[in-house]
Amino acid sequence: MKVTARHQYTASVDEIYAFFASETTVNDKYEALGSRKFRIKDLTTGPDTLTIDSRREVPVGDEIPAMLKKFAGEWNRVRQRENWNKNSDGSYSCQLRIDIDGVPVKINGDMTLQPEENGCVNIVDIEINSSVPLIGKALAEFVGQNTEQQMESEYQYIRRTSEK
Numbered sequence: 660m661k662v663t664a665r666h667q668y669t670a671s672v673d674e675i676y677a678f679f680a681s682e683t684t685v686n687d688k689y690e691a692l693g694s695r696k697f698r699i700k701d702l703t704t705g706p707d708t709l710t711i712d713s714r715r716e717v718p719v720g721d722e723i724p725a726m727l728k729k730f731a732g733e734w735n736r737v738r739q740r741e742n743w744n745k746n747s748d749g750s751y752s753c754q755l756r757i758d759i760d761g762v763p764v765k766i767n768g769d770m771t772l773q774p775e776e777n778g779c780v781n782i783v784d785i786e787i788n789s790s791v792p793l794i795g796k797a798l799a800e801f802v803g804q805n806t807e808q809q810m811e812s813e814y815q816y817i818r819r820t821s822e823k
Contacts (some may be wrong), residue, residue, distance in 0.1 A: 660803035662785040666814040669820040672779035676751050680709050689715050692812050707745035735759040749774050752773050764789045764802050
């Protein structure tokens with residue numbers, strides 16, 4: 660399943676990038692979105708690079724289909740790794756990987772944070788796959804739907820926080 664989004668901000672590309680690069684704002688975001696036991700395992704910045712390796716537990720919700728319940732508990736442990744690079748045109752590119760403990764899906768994606776006339780835009784493309792026989796497609800779709808909801812919540816939080 661493919662999940663895509665286009666998140667527009669009135670803040671500058673560097674202001675939004677700084678939001679992604681701050682341990683404080685990342686932790687505040689996770690807390691505001693209902694995650695628990697969140698921590699930044701690694702946050703390494705260079706002149707034109709950023710690497711973030713974070714862990715958190717996220718609530719699954721009640722809407723999980725019965726056939727998928729054996730893969731998910733009430734809370735799932737998530738590891739998210741982001742590798743950001745600044746491009747020569749002033750944009751930023753990110754390769755993203757998300758692992759969910761005990762859930763047999765692969766989640767990989769790309770983000771491009773680029774300047775626009777009145778701020779910037781973050782273009783997100785995520786691919787979710789599962790090779791589990793019979794239910795893999797349903798599992799990928801369920802994780803994809805949750806990913807879309809989570810991305811929208813994160814976007815709204817960043818907009819509210821960065822555009823004060």
